Amino acid sequence: MNLKKQVGSADGTTLHERVAAWLELLDGCGSKPTRKRVHALRVATLRLQAELEHDISELPRASHQAQAMLQFSKQAEKLRQVLGPVREIDVWIGTLRGLRTSLSESGEYVPRSMQECLRGIDRLEDRLHRKRRTAGKKLVASIEKKSDRFVKAAEKLETAPEDFQPSDAAGIANDLIAHFGRVRAEFPELDEANLHEFRKRIKMVRYLAEMHAGADRECARIATQMRKLQSAIGEWHDWQALAEETGHMHHAWSKPLAELFESVSKETFETALETAYSVTARMLGKDAERAEPLRGADRKLPAHSEPGPHMASEEKLA
Structure with a gap:
């Protein structure tokens, strides 16, 4: 190649x-x-x-x-x-x-x-x-x-010898939407146990969309949605990990800190979950109904909570 x-x-x-x-x-x-x-x-x-x-x-x-x-x-x-x-x-x-x-x-x-x-x-x-x-x-x-x-x-x-030519940007945009739909269908019920794994599985969508964002408007739109989704889930996961890390310590100073982290973790989880469903709707349109589970007769999105203190940086997305 x-x-x-x-x-x-x-x-x-x-x-x-x-x-x-x-x-x-x-x-x-x-x-x-x-x-x-x-x-x-x-x-x-x-x-x-x-x-x-x-x-x-x-x-x-x-x-x-x-x-x-x-x-x-x-x-x-x-x-x-x-x-x-x-x-x-x-x-x-x-x-x-x-x-x-x-x-x-x-x-x-x-x-x-x-x-x-x-x-x-x-x-x-x-x-x-x-x-x-x-x-x-x-x-x-x-x-x-x-x-x-x-x-x-x-x-x-x-x-290695070159055997093919890569897809053009427009073709990749369609592939990325389809890939996101397949991954989303594998996580019909998003919760604290699988939300981080879902975030990892869609990283390919984000990175490929970013690579072609300058050549295709649809790729740019996909990249924006993926950054938004990964940012929300990543922030929640950071607070959850800090709460677990501190909760394992047995010091007088660690208990109030663990309680604070746990509180922020719960707030950012609600925000991450809401973002996941809203981005799914924007990415898949009518097909989003297949990826969004019903809880009872009428499932409502979690109430939006203000995010806790966080480090606003593009570095947190990766």
């Missing part, structure tokens, strides 16, 4: 250039895994996986090109497994900083319960920074150990 002949993405880059950028990010993370580098490498990995997952569906599985794609995706998944814990801690730290700012700006008088939460945030953030240093070292060691495999997988992706 001559990657230089591949159709470019919305930013005008070719697959060859995107793989080269991925290797550069890998090298940077292997030397110093900063928050920005880890985030950038994780997003680049997810986008390449999404792109290859779509393209491989149009190829014979036994072809050299398909095998090169599968091998790269396998190595990319291993990389994501070691990037994940580091990225999660970075998100938690950012969320805590946003919460601290929100609580500190509440007024001159700070109730005792609020002071306890602020002290708890400081202590929890210190613990997370220590865990982040440990996780960062493991990431560096893993990249160093598997670097040759990552590079070889990228090289095979570049040298």
Whole structure:
């Protein structure tokens, strides 16, 4: 496959250039895994996986090109497994900083319960920074150990013979809507147990839509809806994870903090659930009825709740 002949993405880059950028990010993370580098490498990995997952569906599985794609995706998944814990801690730290700012700006008088939460945030953030240093070292060691495999997988992706031309943007938009509909149908009843898994399953839709957003208005619309949905579910999941992390601690300062996280988690869950149903309706139209379950004779959307304090950043979407 001559990657230089591949159709470019919305930013005008070719697959060859995107793989080269991925290797550069890998090298940077292997030397110093900063928050920005880890985030950038994780997003680049997810986008390449999404792109290859779509393209491989149009190829014979036994072809050299398909095998090169599968091998790269396998190595990319291993990389994501070691990037994940580091990225999660970075998100938690950012969320805590946003919460601290929100609580500190509440007024001159700070109730005792609020002071306890602020002290708890400081202590929890210190613990997370220590865990982040440990996780960062493991990431560096893993990249160093598997670097040759990552590079070889990228090289095979570049040298495999070209067997097909990717779909145009308009065709991809239709594919993405169909893919979203299939995934949504697999989760007929969204709840706290499966909402995060649903979010992970639709990441391919978002990344491919973003790649082609500049060339197709429908892809741009899909990308906007997917970002909205992933943002709402991601915010809820962050608060839920923080509530679980703090709930396992047995300190005087952790109890009020865990209660606060649990409260915000419940509020953001309602918002995420409402967003999931509204985005489904916009994506699927009449077909949305097949993906939206009825609870009793007339199912109503959850009442909208104001989201809790959060870190407003595009980085939280990934």
